[in-house]
Amino acid sequence: MLFDFLVPQRILFGPGCTGRLGEEASRFGKKLLLVTGRRSLLASGMIDRILAPLRTAKLEVIIFNEIAPEPTLEVVEACRERARSEQVDLIIGVGGGSVLDVAKAAAGLYYEEGSIRDYFNGRPVEKPGLPWIAVPTTAGSGAEATRNAVLTDKEAGRKRSIRSDFWLAKVAIVDPVLTMTMPRELTAVTGMDALTHALEAFTSRWTHPITEALSLEAAVLICRNLYSAYKKGTKEVREKMALASLMGGIALNNARLGAVHGLAHAIGFRYQLPHGLVCGILLPYVIAYNMTIVEEKYARVARKLELVPPGTPSPEAARKLLHFIQVMKMRLNIPGKLGEVGLKKEDIPALVEESLDSGSLAANPRTAGYSDLAGILETNL
Numbered sequence: 001m002l003f004d005f006l007v008p009q010r011i012l013f014g015p016g017c018t019g020r021l022g023e024e025a026s027r028f029g030k031k032l033l034l035v036t037g038r039r040s041l042l043a044s045g046m047i048d049r050i051l052a053p054l055r056t057a058k059l060e061v062i063i064f065n066e067i068a069p070e071p072t073l074e075v076v077e078a079c080r081e082r083a084r085s086e087q088v089d090l091i092i093g094v095g096g097g098s099v100l101d102v103a104k105a106a107a108g109l110y111y112e113e114g115s116i117r118d119y120f121n122g123r124p125v126e127k128p129g130l131p132w133i134a135v136p137t138t139a140g141s142g143a144e145a146t147r148n149a150v151l152t153d154k155e156a157g158r159k160r161s162i163r164s165d166f167w168l169a170k171v172a173i174v175d176p177v178l179t180m181t182m183p184r185e186l187t188a189v190t191g192m193d194a195l196t197h198a199l200e201a202f203t204s205r206w207t208h209p210i211t212e213a214l215s216l217e218a219a220v221l222i223c224r225n226l227y228s229a230y231k232k233g234t235k236e237v238r239e240k241m242a243l244a245s246l247m248g249g250i251a252l253n254n255a256r257l258g259a260v261h262g263l264a265h266a267i268g269f270r271y272q273l274p275h276g277l278v279c280g281i282l283l284p285y286v287i288a289y290n291m292t293i294v295e296e297k298y299a300r301v302a303r304k305l306e307l308v309p310p311g312t313p314s315p316e317a318a319r320k321l322l323h324f325i326q327v328m329k330m331r332l333n334i335p336g337k338l339g340e341v342g343l344k345k346e347d348i349p350a351l352v353e354e355s356l357d358s359g360s361l362a363a364n365p366r367t368a369g370y371s372d373l374a375g376i377l378e379t380n381l
């Protein structure tokens with residue numbers, strides 16, 4: 001057995017752990033760029049939970065909040081420029097996956113000479129960047145634990161990842177209190193993204209015992225708590241979802257993903273759909289496609305969830321898991337098919353072409369070529 005295992009240098013987890021942001025940030029300098037979304041933090045009143053510990057630690061804070069969902073290369077360029085012109089010592093990203101990815105890429109490319117587009121187009125990242133701290137406010141992307149940033153090149157019409165082993169956060173501060181104000185729809189789609197991370201990492205070709213343990217536990221936590229987070233969102237279930245998202249992020253960072261993520265970028269970009277929504281819609285279709293190869297693994301999840309009595313044969317247990325996820329998707333009000341949110345038959349060839357070179361697709365346990373992916377999308381019309 002051979003494997004690598006990479007995690008953020010330090011992970012703080014638990015309600016209120018944002019209170020330690022100041023002491024953590026102080027380890028890296030005196031002046032920082034706080035990267036956050038346009039509305040979420042201010043609107044939810046959570047900004048004080050972030051600013052108070054930074055003030056107590058007497059840190060100079062520059063705010064960059066020009067980030068909308070599905071961030072572009074230009075936004076990362078502007079963020080890096082701001083960090084450079086202010087000569088900050090570190091970057092803190094506070095937000096959902098999009099915000100964390102901008103903070104990560106701007107910090108990661110701080111000392112690199114090329115444009116952001118150069119690295120998006122494949123120029124290798126050669127230098128370590130500025131230290132950065134990840135503070136997620138959704139339970140879904142796992143971006144606090146990954147070394148890649150998903151960005152969009154609007155000119156070229158492409159969405160893909162830039163990645164580097166240098167890009168792991170120095171500190172990930174996962175405080176479930178910050179996820180308490182997530183609206184229902186966001187809870188549903190970010191939760192389905194996290195479930196997809198867990199199940200794709202669990203069944204990936206590159207899975208190994210450590211990622212397997214993390215992703216199995218994450219999948220079980222999400223299956224048990226996502227609907228409750230959506231309906232009531234108590235502290236207890238938010239905490240379990242935040243933990244599951246973090247574990248799924250660590251697992252995907254080391255085991256990669258699968259065909260759902262292989263297809264999701266092209267579809268999300270073409271129809272301007274939230275990433276988690278695309279993943280949530282596609283997940284059961286890809287589970288059905290992969291069933292012949294990883295039935296035993298799906299059965300393990302079903303048994304751990306006690307969806308079937310002990311001794312139930314694997315084919316039946318695996319089918320139970322698929323059914324459970326289809327029902328959960330319906331209860332979360334996620335559309336059954338991509339056709340309901342814009343997928344058109346005539347777009348399928350281009351969408352498949354755009355997805356074929358995806359690293360996620362290469363990790364899918366069952367080989368999926370052109371006709372297989374086209375088949376998955378045709379059943380979604």
Ligand SMILES: [Fe+2]
Pocket residue numbers: 141193196197261275279
């Ligand atoms: Fe994802």
